[in-house]
């Protein structure tokens with residue numbers, strides 16, 4: 001089979017991660033504004049999503065009940081399409097890509113949360129994306145109980161958001177493990193504080209990279 005693209009590209013690839021209710025989507029917009037003000041062309045996208053095929057997978061993924069391996073395969077199938085149709089062309093054109101969730105979400109939710117074997121995830125990651133990884137992953141970290149409170153104020157829960165606190169603590173631990181395996185790629189943000197203080201931490205992480 002054809003493997004994911006293995007060469008480096010010119011644009012920046014930033015992913016946003018965290019358990020549901022961490023506030024990442026709001027901050028993604030703020031980061032996009034900041035980068036655009038600095039002259040960058042910014043492409044905002046999200047997973048599971050980003051192409052017509054991936055949108056249809058998202059519907060299945062969020063609303064149908066399936067075993068965890070099926071979820072993994074759906075997530076990576078959508079990701080493959082999203083990479084080829086949206087992310088890779090944007091990076092090749094020198095654009096900055098901001099992606100609301102990427103492969104770390106599959107390791108955290110289906111792996112740490114749902115018990116999918118790490119070897120399967122690692123193999124699929126290699127097949128689907130080759131050596132492409134985000135240049136920076138902004139991880140919005142906060143206790144599962146606080147995230148649940150925020151979700152309750154905010155919106156109706158989807159299939160994943162209805163899981164219990166123990167599930168979200170496992171997901172959180174999954175993100176921590178991904179960060180431990182690639183510390184240079186991650187910026188851990190304390191998302192339990194007020195919105196402005198969260199934004200300051202993000203700006204500090206970007207400044208540390210001279211962005």
Ligand code: TYD
Pocket residue numbers: 020025046047048075100101102103105106107109110160161
């Ligand atoms: P998200 O886009 O954050 O939801 P919304 O913007 O609608 O609030 O993510 C949708 C859900 O999908 C979220 O609960 C996490 C889950 N998810 C996985 O379980 N595995 C994955 O690989 C991805 C990308 C998302």
